[in-house]
Amino acid sequence: MSQFDPKMDVAALGKVAVLMGGDSAEREISLLSGQGVLQALRARGVDAHAFDPAARALCELRREGYARCFIALHGRHGEDGTVQGALELLGIPYTGPGVMASSVAMDKTMTKRIWRAEGLPTPDWRLVGSAAECAQAFAELGSPMIVKPVREGSTLGLTKVLHAGQCQAAYRLAASHDSEVLCEQFVAGEETTCALLGQGAGAQALPIIRIVAPGGNYDFQNKYYTDVVRYDCPSGLPEQEEQALRALSLAAYRTLACRGWARADIMVRASDRQPFLLEINTSPGMTGHSLVPMAARASGLSYEALCLQILAGASLDAWQGREVRA
Structure with missing residues (x-):
């Protein structure tokens, strides 16, 4: 199912900046993602730089002749539309969704409103603004x-x-x-991602x-710093359910006008197998524990090939439908 072209002319990709680190709470994870992407691109002959x-002003990207950017930033100022907007103004194509899609997807409430409307x-x-309102939400949501x-x-x-009391x-x-602050009804069941x-x-x-996390506790520590979480890929789900989840993920992705790449998180309720969309990640992790590379391998796409394919699709909102290609 891969669209990767093994004959891609990597020289035509030009000088590439792998944006990593940043100033969000996910800085350390971003540095791990960025180093992985940087090494993969260099291994394929791309003129890539961290x-x-x-640490540096974005205006230096144009001054130093960068042709495109691979965004490996996570969280604020990385996947919330801000860096995407700056790159639009600089005229430097970048990976992943554009300004609007990135901004909306970062806001879980706006994302849910759009999905519900669709x-x-x-x-x-x-959506609550105080501890008292949080307690009221608990009374209503259960x-x-x-x-x-x-x-x-x-x-x-x-x-x-x-x-x-919590x-x-x-x-x-x-x-x-x-x-x-968002208060959300908990869905008891299986956690999946696409x-x-x-x-x-x-x-x-x-x-x-x-x-499959211990006690269902898929927290920050278990995500990135332990090996106690089990990831089933193939999922082991019935084929009909697998296809339904993939179709739902595509609908969620397209509804938010995403492009390039992303990852949808979905809970499947145990009682009736009803899926519920939680959120879309528009700059997913690319670390040794990350899920997009895992899914890519299952479809026959190596980590290096995945990075190249994402990079080759770098574009600008102003050029929708005219992706910059190698």
Whole structure:
């Protein structure tokens, strides 16, 4: 199912900046992702260089003759539309979704509103501005309830609330990461994720990954720094369910006008096998524990080939439909 061209002229890709690090709470993970991408591109002969926006002004990209950027930044100022907007102004094509799609996808509440309006399933939620409102949301949504920052990634600031007495601490933790806090109905079941590549009608959903974490605790530590989480790819799900999840992921991706690549996170409710979209990650991790490379391998695409394919699709919003190609 890969669209990778092994005869790609890497010289035509020009001088490439791998944007990594940045100033978000996910800086350290971004550095790991960026180093992986950098090594993969260099191994394929790409003139790739590390570039940390926290240490250097983005205007230096044009001054130093960069032809395109691979965005390996995570979180704020990396996948929220801000760096994408700066690159649009500089006229330097970049990987992943554009300004609007990145900004909307970073905001979990806006994402859920759009999905709900389009008839796509997502857990019920409340946007709250105080611990008291969090407690009221708990009374309405029931137990368990997930409390998390609206604009943050990697489960940072997230709490699974089991009783009302936890609402105040859960709210304070989430609010320490963002001024807006989301309370979301918990879906008991299987956690899955689906990597997506491409754009529009040509977008592809890679094999589903089923995530099995100890006690269902797929937190920041277990995501990146332990080997206790099991990742099933192939997922082991019934074929009909696998295909339905891939179709739902594509619909979620296209509805937000994503391009390049992304990853959709979906819970499958155990009681009736109903899937619920949680969020879209528009600059997924590329570390040794990351899920997009895992799904790519299952579809016959190596890590290096995946990086090249994503890079070759770098584009600008102003050039929609006219992707910069090698």
